[in-house]
Amino acid sequence: MATTARVWEDIVEENRDYVYNLAYYLSRDRYAADDLTQETFLKAFENLASFREESSLRTWLCSIAVNTYKMSRRRNYKHKSMCLEVMTPPEKTIDPERIIIRKELQWCIHHVLQHHVSRDYKIILALRDLNDMSYEEIAEVLDISVSAVKSRLHRARMAFRKHLEKSGCAKLMKDYTCYCEGVMLA
């Protein structure tokens, strides 16, 4: 029993940050992300015996997180604005002006995901572009084909791009590119 507890502790330790990052971008704020992460690991622990290693543990945990998010959203949806203070700036950035732009951008990214793209688009963007999952892993998590992953992902990215501009972040996009190693090409 002590060994099982130890193995479980290792699983949590190894995957907590990854699951939390996904939970954060699916959730409206840190509190909801904490809850979603906790609930994900609780469900995983309760169902550990049913994990068959057909997928990686990480993929399995993400499936639980996504399904839990879908269920909780049905139970308790509310639109709530976010507070810039809760955003964490990148650790290595020291230029204060750059930190502010980064914070605003971070806010914009989260805002567009929370309020301007559909739930399915948010999930697939969080899995692929914010949590770096492969197409195959995403297909497993969402239980759809790889081909469907690719087409949904593209539609999601187009929606994100449209709303990033529409929601007033266009100026930030322009400013940001000035601060980001010459990203702006046009």
Place this chain on the structure above:
Amino acid sequence: MKCSTVRNQFSRYLENDLDAATRQKIDQHLEDCAECEKELTIFINSMRILRAAVKVRPEK
């Protein structure tokens, strides 16, 4: 190739997920069509912004 067809392939184009022939057709189209080239630039920028999002960790 139509503009809409090219734009629908932007994600796969950027992720190197196209066969050589399709990629070549898109490259050719982008050379000839300034609007699509501009759209691709905007798309790349929005992708970079999304991917530059902070990796968030739980608070201790």
